[in-house]
Amino acid sequence: MPKITDENYLIKTVHATEWFDVLATGTTEPMLVLALEAESGDRDSYVVKPFGHPRIYPQAVMKECLGAWIALELGLHTFEPVFIEVSSAFTDTLLGNPYYQRFADSIGLNFGSKYVPGTIPVVGHNCLSRIQVSQAEQVTSFDLFISNPDRREEKPNLLTVQSDLYVFDHELAFDFMLMLSFNRNPRPWELGEMELAMLRKHFLYPKLRGTQIQIRDFIERFERLDVNFWTKASNLLPTTWLSHDLITIKNHLALIIENRAIFARQLTQAILA
Template sequence: MMLELLIATRFEKVMGSGRTQPCLLVCENEAGEEVEVVAKLRGHPQIMPGGLLAEAVSSLLALDLDLPVQTPYRVEIEKAFADALPDAALRTVIQKSEGLNFGSAKWAPGYTIWPRDKTPSRDMKQSLTEIFAFDGLIQNPDRRQANPNCAFLGTDLRIFDHESAFSHFMSILPVAPWDTGGLAFLKDHIFFQSLRGGNLALDRFQGALEAVDESRLDAYIEAVPKEWNGQTTTGPKIKTHLMECIANFQHIRLQMETLL
């Protein structure tokens, strides 16, 4: 099921120094099994309007494209859970987050954050290329040296934090990814230097992308709670953007080749 529903049952900790202070929560699924998730709280003042929608749709698309994301969930926070938190500041944020929040399954121990200037092994190149292309499509400027939003274990990658995806909706003169300059933001991407000058292995990615049709995009949007929509970042706008990206992917590829 898309975006399975979990109920938060135990608070574990705030994750590191993240701007939006995602929280590690123990939850229960409908079968009564425990699932540990890292939850983005919709009541946190740093969460952008539409940010949880961007997180969810990006993850659902990534799953269909076989890109390495953790399973996304809807995480329900109930009043009794929020009221029981001992830390006053955190309790206020969690109380404001009563209802549905975005969560991603906690990854297994051993993953670490992608270090600055790490040289990827040759057999990782295709994954890197596909992640780079994905960030171009969803217009995600937030996978940079200063904030890699990518973890790895051996040759296995995990991408996360898609809250800033589709943020070009906010700009006054948005440039589409298939137009000149529309992918310029990818010059700051963590994989830009490693991918420069090489051949872009995107046939698999393009095939997977072209298998995503309008009804599939509708299903993503329907799976997401309506209250995650922002003013400018909305389900229908994301759907239109992705439909255009799929139809124009050949041009997006050309823009990527020019950039690299």
């Protein structure tokens, strides 16, 4: 799948034309819609998170985009992020629909992703046996890197497509943003109590606990988040979604990238313990 650092990358904008359903999973009640790509004329199915939901707001969708773009940059599987235009004409087709107001409050650009049929949800620890160790190592490292506490036993936010493991739902990532600056870990490459608690609650932790993980090569990929990556991210995000939080996130991750060898060693030791 294309990465935002690819020379000709542009995030796709599609126009919602038909509502299908609300997806059974997800506290933000993502919706399945048919949407049209104006340039190609192609219609396809997409998952949209309308702004009309109280948990969907500019910082949350910025984090959704960043989470997906970082995952793709690091070589993980995720669903193609897109911008979904909700128009008043589309909303008018939903009169009488219980979600009419949700979309009426979402006129304009919304965050979404390309729908992939045939996905299998990862639910319960019985599913751990079908996840490859290398996949578990990389996803766990990714979540600790982006400070994502939202891959827990009760809500793994993982799907499988054949043998591939897909990550999604990153609106709660970068959770250090919820803390006052003086309460944040000033050395985020070192795992403090908050990071260790996040690790122990991670859905994939039981699969890895007590093992010698091999993450050095994956951690080296963190360097891909260079000036080009952050410039492209800033340019691609709609201005109404942008804030100084992007710089805060960039600077926080830069500290981990600069000290990634220590981060890798501490994560390896924490899982082995």
